[in-house]
Amino acid sequence: MAPDGQLDAIDRKMLQILARDGRIAVTDLAEKVGLSKSPAQVRLKRLREAGYIRGFRAVLDARKLGLDHVAFAEVRLTDTSEAALAAFNAGVMQVPEIEECHMIAGAFDYLLKVRTRDIRAYRRVLGETISSLPHVAGTSTHVSMEAVKDSGL
Template structure:
């Protein structure tokens, strides 16, 4: 797993080597017991737990979640939709952003600097369901002018 995570860089001077090790370990296993975490990073339990709590309080750790197996849930069809808007003024962007957050099939939404405005990662059970989501939900989002779809044939690497 080493080398699989992006390098954690010091943003504002508040992260030292122990903090970075804690974050790297938690990114791989968020359920690791504090005693085991402390051992892996080279601290005793109490200082490790204090650092862990501070990293949460300071916003370096936003939360913990279960990583679900999409294939087991019959959700292994992935499409990427490029979305071009008719208007990119701030109020239009805010309207689009609020509306796209409500579509459960949209796993990710990124504003893009390029030939289109947004890139959406959409997960459904099959192409038929994707077509419904695209036609009934995504195409009807505020300010959508056009969409273009790219279908993933295989997932080579994905981080939960």
């Protein structure tokens, strides 16, 4: 990282490599970016401390886990005050089936990516959980037939 806190070309290359393979050994990462192990470790530590790297996780095979049904739910709220948004956001964080939640500027307020085992499970989550989150006025569902690109970044 440059002295002014900006990312340089080596930092960016390290981040690209780590986004594809978070388990790469530091020695291999260092070699790929043209550094020795110690400077690579220092850069990696700085990138974590600066918040460029939020963590490392395993990418699971949803199909093998029986969770290959993906639906996107558009959510409209009755109230979009900061308090209402905060209450909805807090509620979303408690629903394990909601994989992603995005606040949207447009005809609806939020777009949720919901992963379940099948349409019946999705219907249950939608009817019993999502619809009862704070300030939900209505929803509209779009079912994913196939993930063409799912890079996670």
